[in-house]
Amino acid sequence: xxxxxxxxxxxxxxxxxxWVRFCVSAFNENKLSFGHGSASAYDEAAYLILHTLHxxxxxxxxxxxxxxxxxxxxxLNELLKRRVEQKIPAAYLTHEAWLGSLRFYVDERVIxxxxxxxxxxxxxxxxxxxxxxxxxxxxxxxxxxxCLAILAAHIFPLANVDGVDLSKDALAVAVQNVNDYKLxxxxxxxxxxxxxxxxxxxxxxxxxxxPYVDAESVAALPAEYLHExxxxxxxxxxxxxxxxxxxxxxxxxxxxxxxxxxxIGHNRDVLEAAYPKLPFNWLNVSAGDEFVFLLHREDLI
Numbered sequence: 001x002x003x004x005x006x007x008x009x010x011x012x013x014x015x016x017x018x019w020v021r022f023c024v025s026a027f028n029e030n031k032l033s034f035g036h037g038s039a040s041a042y043d044e045a046a047y048l049i050l051h052t053l054h055x056x057x058x059x060x061x062x063x064x065x066x067x068x069x070x071x072x073x074x075x076l077n078e079l080l081k082r083r084v085e086q087k088i089p090a091a092y093l094t095h096e097a098w099l100g101s102l103r104f105y106v107d108e109r110v111i112x113x114x115x116x117x118x119x120x121x122x123x124x125x126x127x128x129x130x131x132x133x134x135x136x137x138x139x140x141x142x143x144x145x146x147c148l149a150i151l152a153a154h155i156f157p158l159a160n161v162d163g164v165d166l167s168k169d170a171l172a173v174a175v176q177n178v179n180d181y182k183l184x185x186x187x188x189x190x191x192x193x194x195x196x197x198x199x200x201x202x203x204x205x206x207x208x209x210x211p212y213v214d215a216e217s218v219a220a221l222p223a224e225y226l227h228e229x230x231x232x233x234x235x236x237x238x239x240x241x242x243x244x245x246x247x248x249x250x251x252x253x254x255x256x257x258x259x260x261x262x263x264i265g266h267n268r269d270v271l272e273a274a275y276p277k278l279p280f281n282w283l284n285v286s287a288g289d290e291f292v293f294l295l296h297r298e299d300l301i
Contacts, residue, residue: 010077016053017064019076020045026084033222036089036112037097044090048083051094052076087223097147102154104147104177109169111228113147115209116285116292117263121151125205128259128281128294134204135159139253141194141208141246142166146174146187148207153186161187162201164194167229194242195249202255210242211235212265239267240274247275247300254297263292 013019023045038044050057052075053068068076082088091097091112097104099118106112124132135156140149143163153161163178165171171189178187190197213221215237235241243264250260261283264271268290272280281294 010073013073014067015065016049016060016068019049019068023049023080026080030084032084032087033224036091036114036224038090048079048090048093049076052079088227089224092227097145099147099151102147102151104145104150105173105180106145107173108227109167109229110145110173113145115148115263116287117148117207117209117261118151119285120261120283120292121148121155124155125259125261129205132156133158137203137255138162139164139203139206141206142210142242143174143189144170146177146189148209149174149187150177150181150183152205152207153183159186159204162190162198163187164190164192164198166191166193170229194245195253198253202253204255204258205261206250206254206258207261208246209263210246212239212243212263212267238270239265240271243271251297251300256297258297260295260297260300261292265291
């Protein structure tokens with residue numbers, strides 16, 4: 001059965017329960033990838049259905065036996081066809097992504113937010129930062145949609161935050177998110193190739209989720225990832241081109257006692273081999289202790 005036929009014959013689907021079951025089967029049959037906010041076919045089916053029907057995203061059970069109107073069925077059918085046939089990530093279909101309780105606008109000009117650094121910020125970078133009120137300046141390098149910069153502004157109430165990105169398109173999305181959170185007075189967006197246009201700016205905390213996918217892995221990415229900006233994914237043959245430049249320049253832009261926090265994907269072994277003398281602190285996140293490192297300014301001098 002072709003995907004087109006599969007999604008053109010939904011006349012027997014009446015309730016949310018029917019649609020959830022149908023979506024999970026279709027998603028699994030068509031081998032969709034779920035790396036953009038949902039962990040499974042069921043989670044993504046529930047999310048897309050609840051979002052499309054304007055229902056609370058965390059409340060499926062009371063509505064399972066509710067019947068959909070014909071207009072609702074048609075709208076949902078068209079969205080799900082695009083998800084399956086074009087392999088478009090769910091976040092680009094709904095134009096939203098979540099980091100904890102914070103919602104961000106996204107489209108195909110930016111990578112879909114999914115950084116482990118968000119988990120660490122929700123914990124206020126403890127114990128590396130002993131008081132959030134002592135942080136007065138934060139740099140979010142490779143800010144993309146501005147999500148980590150905005151989260152940092154929430155976590156560190158006295159801090160001014162610079163969000164830097166090379167992409168004008170990404171910064172246009174970040175502007176929308178900063179405006180949505182009314183943080184224009186504290187979050188400043190800068191178009192720059194890494195540190196190139198930051199002058200003598202110095203920070204207490206630098207966070208960065210740079211491009212880090214190596215060339216071999218970029219070539220093997222599932223179709224969903226090909227909808228994301230290439231600039232935000234790959235970073236040279238071993239995935240560390242951007243990280244090398246950050247390590248080279250970060251000390252100049254950190255205040256005494258300042259810290260650098262960088263996400264590097266699956267590149268821990270390659271990074272440690274390239275910098276055997278750097279005392280990397282590998283931070284615990286939900287996926288383990290191989291994906292985010294922390295260094296003090298004094299480690300980098």
